[in-house]
Ligand SMILES: Nc1nc2c(ncn2[C@@H]2O[C@H](COP(=O)(O)OP(=O)(O)OP(=O)(O)O)[C@@H](O)[C@H]2O)c(=O)[nH]1
Ligand code: SF4
């Protein structure tokens with residue numbers, strides 16, 4: 001059980017502030033992957049266990065494995081943020097969530113006022129569940145709303161309707177979750193400008209503190225990809241750029257501040273786990289397909305549940321690979337991910353080499369990149385990969 | 400060996416009719432190759448030959464044959480390429496022989512290169528053994544093929560030998576027929592040495608290896624020799640034969656085919672077509688040499704990375720050691736920087752050279768659209784050779800432009816005559832003779848601009864005739880034509896590497912198609928890129944590549960930074976294959992876009 005959130009100076013900073021981004025580089029987080037989904041959505045390529053497909057993994061067994069894995073992790077923390085991602089974390093019963101949180105607290109310690117968040121699918125919500133989350137110490141939920149248009153929800157293959165989203169939001173408010181957010185997906189070929197407009201308006205009105213907007217992408221191996229290959233319309237880049245821009249305009253007026261390409265928060269409601277990831281903070285991670293980042297190492301876990309469980313049963317970390325980054329490589333990663341932040345990335349020697357390279361200068365002239373107050377910032381977030389690609393080709397060492 | 404027991408012959412045919420496979424069987428039956436070393440098309444020893452399944456370079460081998468009459472014969476066979484680009488290899492090989500095995504695929508019948516190669520052999524005065532191959536094929540019609548062969552050679556079908564190079568049937572008889580029918584060499588063994596250099600290749604350790612046919616006299620290791628055309632005196636440091644592995648024999652006598660090594664590393668000192676004689680006892684007259692192979696198409700080759708220019712030069716120098724038909728001169732393009740204008744025998748040759756440069760020398764190249772060689776007649780009466788459209792003088796300085804015409808031969812089943820005629824007309828072809836090879840197959844002759852042939856003519860011909868027509872061509876005269884240069888502007892700047900010379904009537908359509916194709920090929924950039932086609936200062940077509948608006952994964956990927964980085968790096972690698980032209984990134988294939996547009 002956690003004490004009520006104490007006032008935190010970070011909460012007073014604007015979501016896109018450089019000071020906050022700098023603070024976030026020092027934050028320590030933990031990520032817990034909960035792979036369970038009622039069924040796989042047609043566009044999704046995440047590491048999940050599709051519970052409609054049979055042969056499902058037992059929740060209790062998986063949580064046991066998580067606890068073992070947490071026990072194997074080296075000293076780290078104390079934690080500023082814990083995030084349960086998925087999959088669908090709200091598939092887990094509160095007692096399992098509590099067990100994991102306790103294990104994390106014991107192993108790493110929690111900072112006062114640490115952020116504790118999870119993703120919730122609307123169809124899993126009930127006010128009792130919400131109350132249990134608050135009791136377990138959760139300070140933030142992110143509701144997988146995706147759209148406020150039932151036609152789009154259908155096209156996305158989601159299991160909920162608009163009513164369930166609204167019930168989850170108001171329920172979350174009533175049980176006292178500190179930050180309530182929603183995820184939206186835009187740019188499905190079945191979505192029209194008007195439909196997106198309605199979704200944005202609704203998102204502004206329902207009273208949430210945080211909105212993540214993701215453009216629909218066609219990932220190889222997904223049902224969507226098969227459909228597109230057999231002739232179904234594919235998402236269109238220009239349409240997505242328009243929709244993105246439209247959201248930017250309306251959400252700004254609605255009091256949201258974009259602090260990362262896809263993430264918008266009301267002041268005081270930045271998702272710390274999120275910000276820390278892009279600010280090149282360190283995180284431990286547990287569960288199938290999870291990725292961690294600490295001490296210059298980037299590790300990844302098995303995506304397949306059987307492999308994961310086998311390794312845990314054998315008393316081993318369920319690793320498929322570890323990348324050991326040199327200091328210059330870390331600096332380059334920091335630049336690559338930092339470009340996604342509105343506050344940009346700090347002007348490290350690597351970043352300096354990049355902005356003064358021919359490619360960097362070209363981007364600055366084109367009004368895509370700027371250097372202000374010792375930070376490098378992308379001015380057109382929809383072109384971030386163009387910039388990141390160039391940043392990656394800057395040599396790692398001074399000549 | 401006594402000349403009466405030597406037989407020298409080339410194997411000639413249309414592409415894929417089975418020359419190299421027949422060579423396999425001859426090597427096998429005579430025991431030249433142990434069974435365990437045998438593999439299909441053994442003489443196609445270059446990687447590219449094996450990958451593409453075609454012969455690119457002629458290959459000469461000596462085999463010993465124990466004939467039914469109890470005598471041992473020395474057979475020198477040369478397997479030749481069938482593709483029209485390499486027909487000069489065929490003519491060179493024929494000069495080293497007294498006979499030719501002319502093969503026809505029993506299912507295909509006589510095709511264009513069958514006829515072209517048969518004519519070459521007849522002109523060289525060779526004895527021809529007509530052979531119908533692939534009689535094992537279910538679709539084989541050996542009688543028809545034999546009739547067609549007898550028809551073009553003016554003999555009887557009884558003389559036509561029927562074999563399957565694949566199964567080996569008929570090969571034993573063929574060996575006897577080779578010994579019986581082919582003439583023996585008739586050089587003078589006691590006269591001063593005269594040997595023809597009919598091919599050469601480069602060996603890293605031995606230097607230039609010249610393949611020679613001794614016509615008169617003899618050549619012994621240690622002899623001081625003279626190359627009659629170049630006047631160069633050298634030492635014959637090694638002499639031998641290829642079986643196909645090199646076998647040092649120390650001596651070659653009149654009538655024989657073998658190799659000669661002098662330790663020389665410079666291929667220009669021992670040119671193909673030159674005559675080898677003794678320095679101390681020189682022959683008075685050289686043998687008839689060869690005309691230099693003529694470059695048919697020219698293309699600019701530029702390293703994507705400007706720093707690779709010197710490496711490209713070295714690579715071309717090395718390639719030329721084994722391919723004396725390769726011609727190149729340094730060229731500068733405003734758009735592409737320093738590179739070379741390279742002359743090729745045809746598009747296949749161009750393709751092969753480019754692939755070898757990229758693969759064997761690890762170069763990343765941009766090739767410009769192929770062009771033929773034009774002649775510009777200037778107002779002051781002088782003539783200027785134009786191998787690159789950007790070199791074309793301004794219209795104000797020109798009286799006229801002349802372009803190369805080809806004698807074209809097309810063989811097609813008679814039901815496609817109409818389709819072929821229609822196609823040729825759109826390509827500015829002029830109808831010549833028409834002969835029936837048989838009631839079903841006809842031989843059509845045309846005069847046509849080479850520029851029309853090098854683009855998509857062959858592919859279109861094949862598709863209009865369901866793959867049945869075959870094509871051969873050889874140079875004819877230059878003719879004046881109404882030609883203009885179409886320039887392409889990217890972002891309002893003319894890109895020299897895109898300029899093309901086309902017939903005036905087609906300039907507008909070409910410009911439109913080219914601009915359209917480029918719009919498809921050039922990826923969206925950070926800003927709008929207008930693409931225009933122009934004749935002089937007149938814009939004839941315009942399209943725009945709109946600025947890129949979305950280039951990001953606006954998706955959460957759960958902290959998997961490694962994967963994201965790798966993805967970006969892969970995409971970056973893809974971009975490396977782009978060339979910066981001014982501020983525009985242009986993919987390499989855009990420079991040969993002209994090849995891929997439908998000009999009609
Ligand atoms: N069925 C059958 N196939 C054959 C026969 N002879 C050759 N082939 C096949 O025909 C194809 C071409 O054979 P090659 O020997 O490479 O022909 P080529 O004339 O040397 O070809 P180029 O050198 O490229 O002009 C190969 O797939 C051979 O296996 C034969 O007698 N019967
Ligand atoms: S609910 Fe989320 S994680 Fe699960 S399948 Fe759908 S998109 Fe993927």
Ligand SMILES: [Mg+2]
Pocket residue numbers: 418419420443453454478479480481
């Ligand atoms: Mg061959």
